[in-house]
Amino acid sequence: xxxxxxxxxxxxxxxxxxxxxxxxxxxxxxxxxxxxxxxxxxxxxxxxxxxxxxxxxxxxxxxxxxxxxxxxxxxxxxxxxxxxxxxxxxxxxxxxxxxxxxxxxxxxxxxxxxxxxxxxxxxxxxxxxxxxxxxxxxxxxxxxxxxxxxxxxxxxxxxxxxxxxxxxxxxxxxxxxxxxxxxxxxxxxxxxxxxxxxxxxxxxxxxxxxxxxxxxxxxxxxxxxxxxxxxxxxxxxxxxxxxxxxxxxxxxxxxxxxxxxxxxxxxxxxxxxxxxxxxxxxxxxxxxxxxxxxxxxxxxxxx
Amino acid sequence: xxxxxxxxxxxxxxxxxxxxxxxxxxxxxxxxxxxxxxxxxxxxxxxxxxxxxxxxxxxxxxxxxxxxxxxxxxxxxxxxxxxxxxxxxxxxxxxxxxxxxxxxxxxxxxxxxxxxxxxxxxxxxxxxxxxxxxxxxxxxxxxxxxxxxxxxxxxxxxxxxxxxxxxxxxxxxxxxxxxxxxxxxxxxxxxxxxxxxxxxxxxxxxxxxxxxxxxxxxxxxxxxxxxxxxxxxxxxxxxxxxxxxxxxxxxxxxx
Numbered sequence: 001x002x003x004x005x006x007x008x009x010x011x012x013x014x015x016x017x018x019x020x021x022x023x024x025x026x027x028x029x030x031x032x033x034x035x036x037x038x039x040x041x042x043x044x045x046x047x048x049x050x051x052x053x054x055x056x057x058x059x060x061x062x063x064x065x066x067x068x069x070x071x072x073x074x075x076x077x078x079x080x081x082x083x084x085x086x087x088x089x090x091x092x093x094x095x096x097x098x099x100x101x102x103x104x105x106x107x108x109x110x111x112x113x114x115x116x117x118x119x120x121x122x123x124x125x126x127x128x129x130x131x132x133x134x135x136x137x138x139x140x141x142x143x144x145x146x147x148x149x150x151x152x153x154x155x156x157x158x159x160x161x162x163x164x165x166x167x168x169x170x171x172x173x174x175x176x177x178x179x180x181x182x183x184x185x186x187x188x189x190x191x192x193x194x195x196x197x198x199x200x201x202x203x204x205x206x207x208x209x210x211x212x213x214x215x216x217x218x219x220x221x222x223x224x225x226x227x228x229x230x231x232x233x234x235x236x237x238x239x240x241x242x243x244x245x246x247x248x249x250x251x252x253x254x255x256x257x258x259x260x261x262x263x264x265x266x267x268x269x270x271x272x273x274x275x276x277x278x279x280x281x282x283x284x285x286x287x288x289x290x291x292x293x294x295x296x297x298x299x300x301x302x303x
Numbered sequence: 304x305x306x307x308x309x310x311x312x313x314x315x316x317x318x319x320x321x322x323x324x325x326x327x328x329x330x331x332x333x334x335x336x337x338x339x340x341x342x343x344x345x346x347x348x349x350x351x352x353x354x355x356x357x358x359x360x361x362x363x364x365x366x367x368x369x370x371x372x373x374x375x376x377x378x379x380x381x382x383x384x385x386x387x388x389x390x391x392x393x394x395x396x397x398x399x400x401x402x403x404x405x406x407x408x409x410x411x412x413x414x415x416x417x418x419x420x421x422x423x424x425x426x427x428x429x430x431x432x433x434x435x436x437x438x439x440x441x442x443x444x445x446x447x448x449x450x451x452x453x454x455x456x457x458x459x460x461x462x463x464x465x466x467x468x469x470x471x472x473x474x475x476x477x478x479x480x481x482x483x484x485x486x487x488x489x490x491x492x493x494x495x496x497x498x499x500x501x502x503x504x505x506x507x508x509x510x511x512x513x514x515x516x517x518x519x520x521x522x523x524x525x526x527x528x529x530x531x532x533x534x535x536x537x538x539x540x541x542x543x544x545x546x547x548x549x550x551x552x553x554x555x556x557x558x
Contacts, residue, residue, distance in 0.1 A: 045403075048407040049407060050403060050406055050407050051556060052556055052557070070409045070411070073407055073408060073409040074409045076407075078403075078407050080400065080403040080404070080407075081400075082400040084399070084400055084401040084402075084403055084404035085399075085401070086313075086317065086399070086401060087399070088316070088317050088320040088321055089313075089316065089317075089320075093316070097309070097313050098404070098408075100309040101306075101309060101404075101405070101408040101409070101410055102408060102409060103306070103409055103410075145404070
């Protein structure tokens with residue numbers, strides 16, 4: 001359980017984090033979403049006790065980070081933006097050092113290293129110097145060091161940045177598996193990543209909270225981009241054919257739908273649309289529309 | 304204490320896996336060997352002359368003629384060498400962004416600082432020990448006194464411990480190793496020459512400046528005198544360095 005209450009952080013004259021509050025339930029995966037420089041990293045650094053907030057507080061499993069940082073740090077695993085590896089150590093030596101840093105008992109260290117290596121598939125580079133391993137392995141090593149002490153909360157700052165598509169899929173799968181044992185917060189500016197992995201998302205821009213969305217909310221939204229303008233009347237027909245659709249709007253090439261309940265899948269609607277000769281080119285999950293709305297709202301750029 | 308040792312172990316590994324410790328050791332041994340040879344030649348000459356002029360043998364003191372000038376020269380080398388040994392300690396962590404790992408781990412800040420300090424002290428102690436081979440050579444060929452020699456080594460070690468604490472502090476200030484070395488070298492040099500100002504400066508300040516300078520305290524120890532006042536001076540100076548290092552981290556958090 002992570003609770004953030006009215007968190008504010010100033011650097012010199014800039015407000016990096018401005019009055020942010022949200023909560024993540026135990027065993028859920030939440031995403032931090034926002035443009036670069038939105039305050040995602042700063043918020044994460046406050047949660048890990050690396051930076052103290054100017055105002056507000058952060059609680060992890062009921063413990064205030066500011067009051068008892070060391071108790072928090074024992075329970076939290078953290079992957080910083082840049083994976084903190086010592087190039088002169090081998091993967092084995094590095095993980096042993098991190099395990100010792102986290103206060104693991106000597107007897108349990110070997111088993112903890114084995115488990116972390118297995119979960120992150122680091123066996124091929126186990127004996128290599130960390131400065132010589134590839135980007136993908138380095139990122140996995142970053143995750144391995146974060147989970148070595150079996151933390152209750154995992155904080156991952158851009159875990160898939162700089163990876164190739166296959167590696168991104170592997171890392172996402174890995175993160176999804178952590179749901180069983182930990183509460184996870186990850187930051188990203190890739191919407192698809194949040195949609196696929198997270199149970200909810202906090203959208204931040206310029207240090208301010210713009211929206212808090214759950215999977216359920218974005219699951220209710222669907223946008224279909226067609227290859228040709230959508231014919232008049234399709235929307236009305238669709239609404240009467242599917243009572244679960246509460247709203248349908250055609251806007252040039254795009255067709256925006258909203259459901260009363262998040263449906264299990266969109267297959268019936270899609271095949272109905274295909275039957276109506278709508279040329280489907282792209283399907284956008286709901287988060288994208290909601291994200292753009294939250295980010296652009298005040299600039300008056302969204303209809 | 305256990306966590307300080309964890310940091311120290313890792314730091315020792317980093318020293319021994321990189322060429323820096325070896326290069327500095329080789330450099331130090333080369334330069335001190337050169338000094339030793341020169342001073343020995345000079346002491347030899349002096350002894351011959353004293354014998355010719357009929358001085359009694361008790362006047363010839365190898366500790367005074369060889370070791371005292373030798374150790375005083377070694378200090379000058381240490382002023383250059385130890386900033387190079389300590390410059391990477393925190394600056395490198397910042398540059399490589401590994402600092403975040405240490406500072407978000409459950410290990411206390413003071414244990415991190417102490418661990419790094421300990422590792423640099425151990426490396427320095429090892430280098431000093433290697434110079435003892437020169438003393439062994441003198442023992443094999445002559446008859447020096449052991450006690451003042453050990454006192455001088457203790458003095459060198461304590462002085463180095465202060466230099467290392469200053470270097471650690473300088474390293475915490477910046478992410479650039481060269482700047483860290485420049486800062487610690489300047490600070491060490493300035494404190495060393497305080498005694499010069501002490502000799503010629505305004506009267507009231509003289510004793511204070513002389514007390515603050517490393518020079519007078521080291522001079523006592525290298526001539527074989529252990530005074531608790533000097534021990535207190537060195538230990539409190541080293542402690543001050545570590546304390547200020549800690550203060551740098553506390554300050555940076557709120558910047």
